[in-house]
Amino acid sequence: MHADQATIRRILTESGDTWAVVGLSSNEERAAYGVAEVLQRYGKRIVPIHPKAETVHGEQGYATLADVPFPVDVVDVFVNSTLAGPVADEAVTAGAKAVWFQLDVVDEGAYERTRAAGLDMVMNRCPAIEIPRLS
Secondary structure: OOOOOOHHHHHOOOOOOOOEEOOOOOOOOOOOHHHHHHHOOOOEEEEOOOOOOEEEEOOOOEHHHHOOOOOEEEEOOOHHHHHHHHHHHHHEEEEEEEEEEEEOOOOOHHHHHHHHOEEEEEOOOHHHHHHHHOO
C-alpha cells in the first residue's frame, strides 16, 4: 500500500512546512497551481520547481531541486511517472523527509528506493484532497 493514513498524516502534520512542488509553474490551468494554493492556505511554504524558475503564489521558483538554497521538508511531484523516479532520488540527496507523488504518478522502483533511504512516501494521492480530511 502506497498511501496508508498514518503516513499521509505524518507527512502533512509532522514532516515540516517547506514543500518543494516539482512541476509548478504560473500556468493556472495546471493542477499543481491549485494544489500549491491549497497547501499555502494550510500554512505550508511552497517552493516552485520548474525549468522556467518562475515565481508562483509569491514564492521564488527554482529550475531544479538542487538549486534550492535552503532545506525542503517534502517534495511534491507533479511530473510524468517516467520522470518521477529521478526526482525522488534528488529528494533523497537533498535531505528531504518525505516524497509525495501526485495522482497518477506511480513508480514502484522509486517508492522502494525512497523508503529504503528512510523517507516517508505517498504515491498516487493528492495532498489538497487529504489535508482537509485531517481536521
